[in-house]
Amino acid sequence: MHVMIRSRATAIVNARVFDGTRLRDWTSVRFAGGIITDCAAGPTAQDGDEVIDAEGGTILPGLIDSHIHLVPGALAQGLTFGVTTALDMFSRADVMAAAKQQAGARSDVADVRSAGIGATAPGGHPSMMYAPFPTLTGPEQAGQFVADRVAEGSDYLKIFGPSGTTGPWTMPSLDLDTITALTKAAHGRGLVVVAHVNSVAGVREVVSAGIDVVAHVPVDGDLDTALAGRIAEAGIAVGPTLATIENVLGEPGGAAYSRAEENVGRLVDAGVTILAGTDAPNPGTVFGASLHRELELLGRCGIAPAQALNAATAAPARVFNLADRGHTAPGQRADLMLVSGDPLTDITATRAIERIWRAGVLCDRRAFVANAAEAEELDAFDARVAKVVAAVRERRYGFDPTKAAGRLQATGARDHLAGEVKHLVEAREQCEGVHERLVRTGLGEAL
Numbered sequence: 001m002h003v004m005i006r007s008r009a010t011a012i013v014n015a016r017v018f019d020g021t022r023l024r025d026w027t028s029v030r031f032a033g034g035i036i037t038d039c040a041a042g043p044t045a046q047d048g049d050e051v052i053d054a055e056g057g058t059i060l061p062g063l064i065d066s067h068i069h070l071v072p073g074a075l076a077q078g079l080t081f082g083v084t085t086a087l088d089m090f091s092r093a094d095v096m097a098a099a100k101q102q103a104g105a106r107s108d109v110a111d112v113r114s115a116g117i118g119a120t121a122p123g124g125h126p127s128m129m130y131a132p133f134p135t136l137t138g139p140e141q142a143g144q145f146v147a148d149r150v151a152e153g154s155d156y157l158k159i160f161g162p163s164g165t166t167g168p169w170t171m172p173s174l175d176l177d178t179i180t181a182l183t184k185a186a187h188g189r190g191l192v193v194v195a196h197v198n199s200v201a202g203v204r205e206v207v208s209a210g211i212d213v214v215a216h217v218p219v220d221g222d223l224d225t226a227l228a229g230r231i232a233e234a235g236i237a238v239g240p241t242l243a244t245i246e247n248v249l250g251e252p253g254g255a256a257y258s259r260a261e262e263n264v265g266r267l268v269d270a271g272v273t274i275l276a277g278t279d280a281p282n283p284g285t286v287f288g289a290s291l292h293r294e295l296e297l298l299g300r301c302g303i304a305p306a307q308a309l310n311a312a313t314a315a316p317a318r319v320f321n322l323a324d325r326g327h328t329a330p331g332q333r334a335d336l337m338l339v340s341g342d343p344l345t346d347i348t349a350t351r352a353i354e355r356i357w358r359a360g361v362l363c364d365r366r367a368f369v370a371n372a373a374e375a376e377e378l379d380a381f382d383a384r385v386a387k388v389v390a391a392v393r394e395r396r397y398g399f400d401p402t403k404a405a406g407r408l409q410a411t412g413a414r415d416h417l418a419g420e421v422k423h424l425v426e427a428r429e430q431c432e433g434v435h436e437r438l439v440r441t442g443l444g445e446a447l
């Protein structure tokens with residue numbers, strides 16, 4: 001016999017209520033069976049309800065981190081900081097399946113959606129993380145690639161976009177025809193398409209491919225008003241991931257990082273939808289906690305607190321078709337966060353967390369303890385990131401004319417030797433020029 005234990009309904013009173021877009025005149029929110037039943041300016045509590053006095057604190061929809069990478073423990077840690085839904089932007093299929101199984105079975109972890117494996121060219125970022133890594137070489141393979149991801153359970157498609165740079169150090173990347181074909185194939189199956197791009201030229205290219213979301217904001221140049229306008233017109237959302245960029249480029253205030261904030265500012269001025277995402281667990285980030293930092297950094301780009309909160313609630317819910325969440329409203333999942341301050345005047349008040357509910361279940365924040373196995377997995381993730389960094393370094397700075405000359409001699413290509421060595425020396429000098437530039441901007445440390 002199956003015994004159903006119904007938990008009591010909960011009514012939060014004496015609250016300010018942010019609905020995902022703006023502050024309402026409501027003071028009370030009631031939920032039962034994991035669903036919000038009432039929001040009102042007057043009392044919503046019914047007989048037998050558990051009543052929680054918010055003492056003037058603010059109720060927000062549970063936060064959505066629209067850019068993470070799954071490792072064990074990610075979802076539990078995220079929920080501890082108010083992230084009730086995490087959007088994974090590239091993970092191995094087995095990791096994605098395990099996380100989804102966990103999110104479906106447990107209420108002490110964030111819910112999750114995932115891109116699974118992202119599309120890239122052979123040898124392109126981030127295919128060096130592990131082998132075998134499915135890649136594609138042309139538009140004719142797009143349909144099969146998308147079908148394979150759907151079969152594995154991907155909820156949307158992640159594409160690693162063009163690098164936007166040329167020269168001997170450039171990583172292989174998908175061409176525009178292939179990106180366009182992937183986008184069509186994904187849209188044909190109802191999948192949202194996210195493109196990882198980290199250059200202005202790359203952004204310019206993918207905008208015409210029909211993609212839905214740009215991940216990261218470029219720092220190699222200015223996103224001019226015209227380009228920002230095209231992004232807005234195309235209805236493309238941008239998830240800048242400043243919480244990771246600030247770690248890669250150094251402290252806010254540095255020239256390269258300032259450019260990231262300026263570019264976000266131009267996107268906002270153009271009316272582009274902004275999504276809050278951390279790119280955790282990249283170096284310097286913490287699941288969940290870094291989303292509060294992301295909100296603060298978005299604020300520094302001239303985004304008002306209500307819009308920053310929207311970027312972590314209703315906006316990602318709309319962009320990723322999560323119709324049941326992202327809003328404080330009757331009929332929505334009771335994914336809620338109660339904070340003691342007023343994040344609509346001071347965005348850092350999101351950190352003053354009083355309570356978190358995930359589908360109506362109260363999160364026991366003190367219960368979260370990272371275990372040794374999770375720490376080990378995080379180390380493994382770091383090792384995979386290190387492989388990517390090493391591959392980029394090898395590409396950009398690894399040219400060794402002496403070794404290359406030796407190889408050419410061994411293959412008997414003596415006639416071409418002189419010319420080849422000259423070319424390699426030039427390539428290396430070019431690379432060193434780039435390296436110096438990167439060091440000056442602080443990027444040299446990261447790559």
Ligand SMILES: [Zn+2]
Nearest residue numbers: 067069089279
């Ligand atoms: Zn990422």
